[in-house]
Amino acid sequence: MKCEGIAADNPRPDALAFLASAATAYNADHFAPRCRSVGLDPSEVAETTDENFLRLFFQHYGFNRAGGMTAGYPEIALTALDSIDGLDPDHLWDAFRDICDARDIGVNPRMNRGVVRGTAELVNDRGNLIAWVGESVTDTTSIDPAYDTINGISGVGEKIARFFLRDAVWLTGVESQLPPSDVRYLHPMDVWTRRVTRILWPELDDASDPELSAALAAACVEAGESHIAVNQGAWFYPAQRLDGDTEKLQRKLRP
Numbered sequence: 001m002k003c004e005g006i007a008a009d010n011p012r013p014d015a016l017a018f019l020a021s022a023a024t025a026y027n028a029d030h031f032a033p034r035c036r037s038v039g040l041d042p043s044e045v046a047e048t049t050d051e052n053f054l055r056l057f058f059q060h061y062g063f064n065r066a067g068g069m070t071a072g073y074p075e076i077a078l079t080a081l082d083s084i085d086g087l088d089p090d091h092l093w094d095a096f097r098d099i100c101d102a103r104d105i106g107v108n109p110r111m112n113r114g115v116v117r118g119t120a121e122l123v124n125d126r127g128n129l130i131a132w133v134g135e136s137v138t139d140t141t142s143i144d145p146a147y148d149t150i151n152g153i154s155g156v157g158e159k160i161a162r163f164f165l166r167d168a169v170w171l172t173g174v175e176s177q178l179p180p181s182d183v184r185y186l187h188p189m190d191v192w193t194r195r196v197t198r199i200l201w202p203e204l205d206d207a208s209d210p211e212l213s214a215a216l217a218a219a220c221v222e223a224g225e226s227h228i229a230v231n232q233g234a235w236f237y238p239a240q241r242l243d244g245d246t247e248k249l250q251r252k253l254r255p
Contacts, residue, residue: 012200013223015253019196020225022233022241030236031167034060038078046130046171051087053128054120061164062115065157071105077116087124093117114154122153133165134172143169143182162188170228183220186227187213195246196234199253 027042035042038055045056058077063069080095081087096116100107119129126132129150136146143165151161166186169175175186187193189209197212198205204215216234220227238249 012219012253013225015200016219016223016225016230018252019233019237020229022237023226023229025241026232026236030240031060046128046134046168048128050123050127051081053130054081054087054123057119057129057164058115061160062119062156063112064160064163065111068111071108072103073112073115076100076103076105080116087120089117089120089124092120111155115156118153118155122149129164130168130171133168134174137169137172137174137177141177141179143178143185147185159188159190162186163190166228166231170232175226175228180221183227184210184213184217187216187231189213190235192239192244193231193234195249196238196253199246199250 032042035045035056038052038059040048040052040056045053048056055078058081059074062077063071063073068074076099077096080092080099083095083099084091093113093116096112097107097109123129126149133143133146133150137143146168147161147165150156150164151158153161156164162185166188169178169186178186189197189212193216194209194212197216198207200219201215204212207215216230217227220230237252238244238246242248
């Protein structure tokens with residue numbers, strides 16, 4: 001693949017090391033507060049109860065798409081979870097729908113039914129999905145089964161699935177167990193990680209997300225950096241530290 005050659009010829013180790021260093025702030029200033037907002041200790045999320053995992057998933061991942069957060073779906077899902085006994089998927093979905101109706105907020109069943117009901121059903125079957133991802137990677141030495149399962153939840157989609165898998169692999173400490181062919185999954189692309197990758201390799205301006213992921217993954221291998229840390233930093237630094245200022249990002253990564 002052409003991206004592998006580009007990354008090998010131009011690994012930008014200084015920029016990658018800087019991005020990896022920003023992962024500490026991603027944890028302290030973004031991930032940890034999201035955990036605490038649902039009553040979780042960030043160091044214990046891989047061992048928490050199924051219900052607490054579902055709280056984190058609703059708050060941090062499941063609705064993290066265009067319009068999902070601004071509509072207030074995370075809070076609605078958490079309120080629905082509090083209103084039922086146990087984790088019955090049908091009861092949870094009914095409660096979510098009722099709260100949306102009471103607040104005159106569109107239910108959007110095409111996008112939300114899978115995130116709410118489908119995730120609860122999967123949790124009932126597999127347990128805490130962060131822990132399950134770590135176990136799956138350890139058992140299969142591959143991220144493919146976990147990716148297929150999470151991406152298969154209707155309404156989650158590839159971007160959310162990859163962001164979740166990246167963090168699940170991080171939280172369970174199994175990054176080193178992944179084969180080279182799988183590390184691209186640890187490089188989800190959104191507006192910020194895409195922008196960083198294109199600044200590092202301007203010749204990839206028209207590249208697809210899979211090509212950008214492959215380029216960043218190959219560069220991390222060449223530079224000896226953690227895929228997870230670089231990707232977390234590539235999202236956190238421009239989105240949170242620079243408030244989306246592309247000119248400052250350009251100066252920082254390619255002075």
